[in-house]
């Protein structure tokens with residue numbers, strides 16, 4: 152079995168300024184642009200954990216956009232691993248937007264992304280177990296496991 156890695160080793164943050172090409176004519180950023188960045192950072196976290204393996208997106212749970220994001224806002228994404236099975240990993244991505252004129256920040260939403268590690272032949276491959284030590288990490292792991300079961304049931308996988 153591979154050596155376990157902690158969620159701290161793979162977590163990531165990313166800040167992106169929203170440009171006119173990211174938004175509709177009224178200045179509202181497209182949900183799809185936000186999802187693209189969610190997918191990117193989840194892939195980065197999964198790749199850090201998986202090491203040499205490739206990592207692809209198997210699913211993104213429903214995401215509700217709680218507040219609008221506008222051109223000129225900074226989109227701030229924070230991502231960390233909650234749960235790891237054999238080849239699959241649940242990454243939690245929190246999205247905030249910051250008004251750079253007055254510094255106020257609001258939470259835009261949270262997404263749970265399942266990434267799957269693939270070997271050089273494109274087949275799902277084992278990743279290191281997740282080393283959960285703190286009570287918070289253990290609770291996140293249990294909740295991630297519960298969500299994964301629901302997800303796999305919905306997908307008809309179990």
Ligand SMILES: CC(C)(COP(=O)(O)OP(=O)(O)OC[C@H]1O[C@@H](n2cnc3c(N)ncnc32)[C@H](O)[C@@H]1OP(=O)(O)O)[C@@H](O)C(=O)NCCC(=O)NCCS
Nearest residue numbers: 207208209210236237238239240265267275302303306308
């Ligand atoms: C994700 C993918 C590799 C799964 O392949 P598969 O043939 O179903 O393989 P398996 O049934 O052996 O599942 C492999 C792992 O994926 C997980 N998985 C499969 N479908 C899933 C889903 N809908 N949601 C969450 N996890 C899923 C399985 O639980 C398993 O995890 P485990 O090894 O940790 O137990 C395959 O569906 C795929 O390649 N999809 C396209 C991925 C992609 O290119 N995404 C980018 C956008 S197109």
